[in-house]
Amino acid sequence: MTPDPDPRPAPGPEPRPASPPAPSPAPGDPAAAPPAARAAHRRDLAAVAACALLVVAAALIGTAIEHANGSLHVNWPPLYASWYPHLGPGTPAALAVAVVVIVHGPSLAARLPWRRLVLTGWAAALLWTGSLALIDGWRTGIAERLTTAYEYLTVIHRFDDAGAALRDFTHHILNNAPDHWPAHVAGHPPAAVLTFVGLDRIGLGGGGWAGVWCITAGTSAVAAVLLALRALTDEATARRAAPFLVLSPAAVWVGTSADGYFAAVAAWSLALLALATTRPAPPRSPRAGALLRAAAALASGLLFGLTCYLSYGLTLIALIGAAVLLLTRTARPLPLLAAGALAVAAGFTLSGFHWWEGYRLLVERYYQGAAAVRPYAYWVWGNLACTVLITGPATVAGLRRTLAGAPTALRGLRPSAGPLRAPAARLAVLVPAVLLAVLVADLSGMSKAETERIWLPFAVWLPAACALLPAHRHRRWLAAQAVLALLLNHLLYTGW
Numbered sequence: 001m002t003p004d005p006d007p008r009p010a011p012g013p014e015p016r017p018a019s020p021p022a023p024s025p026a027p028g029d030p031a032a033a034p035p036a037a038r039a040a041h042r043r044d045l046a047a048v049a050a051c052a053l054l055v056v057a058a059a060l061i062g063t064a065i066e067h068a069n070g071s072l073h074v075n076w077p078p079l080y081a082s083w084y085p086h087l088g089p090g091t092p093a094a095l096a097v098a099v100v101v102i103v104h105g106p107s108l109a110a111r112l113p114w115r116r117l118v119l120t121g122w123a124a125a126l127l128w129t130g131s132l133a134l135i136d137g138w139r140t141g142i143a144e145r146l147t148t149a150y151e152y153l154t155v156i157h158r159f160d161d162a163g164a165a166l167r168d169f170t171h172h173i174l175n176n177a178p179d180h181w182p183a184h185v186a187g188h189p190p191a192a193v194l195t196f197v198g199l200d201r202i203g204l205g206g207g208g209w210a211g212v213w214c215i216t217a218g219t220s221a222v223a224a225v226l227l228a229l230r231a232l233t234d235e236a237t238a239r240r241a242a243p244f245l246v247l248s249p250a251a252v253w254v255g256t257s258a259d260g261y262f263a264a265v266a267a268w269s270l271a272l273l274a275l276a277t278t279r280p281a282p283p284r285s286p287r288a289g290a291l292l293r294a295a296a297a298l299a300s301g302l303l304f305g306l307t308c309y310l311s312y313g314l315t316l317i318a319l320i321g322a323a324v325l326l327l328t329r330t331a332r333p334l335p336l337l338a339a340g341a342l343a344v345a346a347g348f349t350l351s352g353f354h355w356w357e358g359y360r361l362l363v364e365r366y367y368q369g370a371a372a373v374r375p376y377a378y379w380v381w382g383n384l385a386c387t388v389l390i391t392g393p394a395t396v397a398g399l400r401r402t403l404a405g406a407p408t409a410l411r412g413l414r415p416s417a418g419p420l421r422a423p424a425a426r427l428a429v430l431v432p433a434v435l436l437a438v439l440v441a442d443l444s445g446m447s448k449a450e451t452e453r454i455w456l457p458f459a460v461w462l463p464a465a466c467a468l469l470p471a472h473r474h475r476r477w478l479a480a481q482a483v484l485a486l487l488l489n490h491l492l493y494t495g496w
Contacts, residue, residue, distance in 0.1 A: 037470065044397035044469070051388045051396045058385035065378060073370040073449065076492060078382040079389065080450045084493035090134025090141070091490070097128045098247065098482035105243030106474045114235065117242060118223045124246045125219040133215065133255030135489045142211035145256040145496065150183040152193045152258065153210055159197045166190055167352030173361040175368040184258070186365050190353055191309035192258060211256040218260025221460040222246060224267035229464055231274040232327055232430060233423035237467045240474075244398075244466035247478055249485040250390040253453045257496040262310045263457040266317045269303035272296045273321055273337065277328035297333035301340020307457075308341070309348055312359050313446065314457055316437040323433030326413055327426055363446070371448050379448040386451045387438065391462045392484050394477035398465030402431045424468060434461045453496045 055078075062077025075082040101124060112120060133141040147153045158179075159165045172179055173186045180186065185193050196210055204213070222245045229238035254260030276296035304321070307314045325331060345355065388396060409428035412420045420426050438458050441447050447454050469477055488494070 040401070041470070041473070044400055047400040048393045048396050051393070054381070055385045055388055058382045062378060062382060065375070071373045071375055072378065073374060078379075078385045078449070079452055079492065080495040081492040082495075083491065085491050086135070086493070087490065088135040088137050088141070090131040090136075093131035094128070094135060094486060094489070097124065097131055098486065100124075101128070101243055101247045102475050102478045102482060105246065105478060106240075106471070109239045109242040114230070117239065118226050121226055121242050121246055122220055122223040125222040125251065126216060128246060129215050129219050129251040129255040129260075132251050132485065132489050133211075136493070138208075142215070142256050143206070143208040145207065146196070146210040146214070146258065147207040152182075152185055152196045153207060154182055155185055155193060156197055156200050156205070159193070162194070162197065163351060166348070169353050170357050170361055173358065173365050175365055183369070187362060188311050189309040189355060189358055190348070191306055192262070192311065195258075195261070195310075214258055214261045215255045217264045218254040218456075219251075219264075221254075221260075221264040221267040224264065224271040225461055225464060228267075228271040228274040228324075229427075229467075231271075231278040232324065233426045233467075237423045237427060240469075240471065241464045241467040243474065243478055244394055244463040244481065245460070247481045247485070248390075248395075248460070248463050249392045249481060249488060250456055250459045252485055252489050252494060253390065253456060253496055257453045257456070259311075259453040259456045259496075262307065262314060263460050265303055265310060266307045266314055266457040267460055269300050269307055270317065270320055270324060272300035272303065273324050273333060274328075276300060276333040276337075277324060277330050293333070294336055297336035298340045300333065301337035301342075302344060303340075304337065305341035305344025309344060309355070311457075312355075312362060313441055313444075313454070316440055317457065319437045319440070320430070320433045320461070323430050327420065327429055329419060366446065374448040376445050376448060380442060380445075383442050383447060383449075383451045383455075387455060387459065389484070389488065390452050390455070390459050392481040394466050394469065394481050395463050397477065398468055399431065399435070399462065401468040402428050402465040403435075406432050427464065427467065431462065431465050434458050450496070452494075 058078040059076075062072055062074070066072045066074065066077055074080050105124075108120070109117060130142075135141065145151075169190050171177060172181045174180060195213075199205065199209055199213060204210075222242075225245055226238050226242060229241055254263070273296070276293045304317065307317055321337075325334075348355070405424055405428040409420060409425040410432075412425060413429065420429065438455060441455065441458075442451075466474075466477065
């Protein structure tokens with residue numbers, strides 16, 4: 001018999017154990033991103049760095065100009081503010097709100113029922129804005145903001161006869177007119193001051209109630225923008241944008257300035273227009289759906305008319321409204337929209353105030369004051385540095401992505417191209433329309449300085465671009481937004 005073979009292995013080097021496979025990157029890990037995504041992130045950071053340099057240049061050059069001849073009429077260019085490091089009673093609350101939104105905001109925005117998300121967004125913005133305002137204390141941050149010599153509450157007593165005051169309104173706009181209006185009253189149509197007259201008449205007089213009104217109404221713009229985004233893009237895009245709309249540095253000026261309230265009125269006008277053009281009819285009730293769209297169009301027109309009588313410059317909101325109509329490819333709401341706006345205009349005209357005459361006199365008054373010496377050559381780009389500060393680094397990164405897709409999206413608006421369906425493409429039409437309105441306002445020369453509050457009605461829309469940022473980086477970008485807002489409010493004493 002042949003012996004059995006030796007079961008032992010032949011002599012030689014022992015085989016090495018197989019090395020364990022490298023762990024796969026977690027889905028949220030930036031290492032999992034393909035090279036194209038990492039390159040896009042580098043471009044985001046480059047855009048943020050470029051805008052940071054713009055802010056630094058505006059601060060250094062503006063400070064040199066102001067020290068040389070005082071022509072800027074601001075203490076901490078490009079902002080109307082003063083260097084004043086401080087803490088306040090709102091500091092702990094502001095820090096707490098920031099942490100909660102950074103940590104839980106993206107996940108809550110993804111899973112909350114839609115209606116609850118809209119209300120939660122408004123409530124969170126109210127807490128964020130109110131706590132930032134309270135860093136300066138109740139009196140300085142809220143109750144006395146609208147009682148200074150430049151503000152609306154100083155002339156409430158002159159509207160005991162509102163009809164006579166309206167008929168006489170334009171006679172007091174110029175600086176050399178008898179009993180001329182304070183700067184903000186003269187600089188706006190009378191709906192602005194009439195708002196505070198109305199609050200006073202119903203028992204909510206004084207700076208405290210006025211400040212609470214501006215913060216509460218102003219933060220509702222978050223809800224309006226969310227509704228508009230859902231209608232014009234899709235719900236997922238609106239949900240991704242929600243935490244950025246809440247944690248915006250613009251909240252520093254929404255609390256407390258009347259321009260925050262103006263921003264909300266304009267935002268609701270556009271949101272209602274979006275609903276009028278896109279809201280589907282309820283099941284089994286096409287007539288009810290048509291009535292809802294008609295009501296939304298009429299209400300949008302009424303609010304647009306009110307917007308134009310709150311601030312002359314906010315007629316530029318029509319550019320964003322035009323983008324809404326382009327996106328939805330319909331003109332159906334226009335007759336009711338025009339009817340609502342004309343009803344407001346007719347009411348003021350019949351009461352004795354003529355918008356065009358008021359605007360003509362405002363331009364003359366504008367150049368009777370600081371605007372006569374504020375250099376256009378500085379403010380035409382210094383204003384853009386202000387916009388960077390009120391919208392934040394995350395918005396800059398989102399805008400870079402939005403503008404990168406804008407040429408393709410705009411080509412898609414050609415009649416032969418069919419409707420734009422991709423949410424990112426639709427956002428790439430809406431956001432540039434907001435930027436166009438800002439650019440027109442800037443080039444007009446009627447916004448030299450103080451645009452951190454004057455442009456709030458445009459600034460509340462720009463964080464929508466953050467919906468295009470990659471989800472795994474949202475918390476980092478939100479942290480950058482919060483840090484900027486907290487630094488601004490703790491290091492500076494803002495004039496509004």
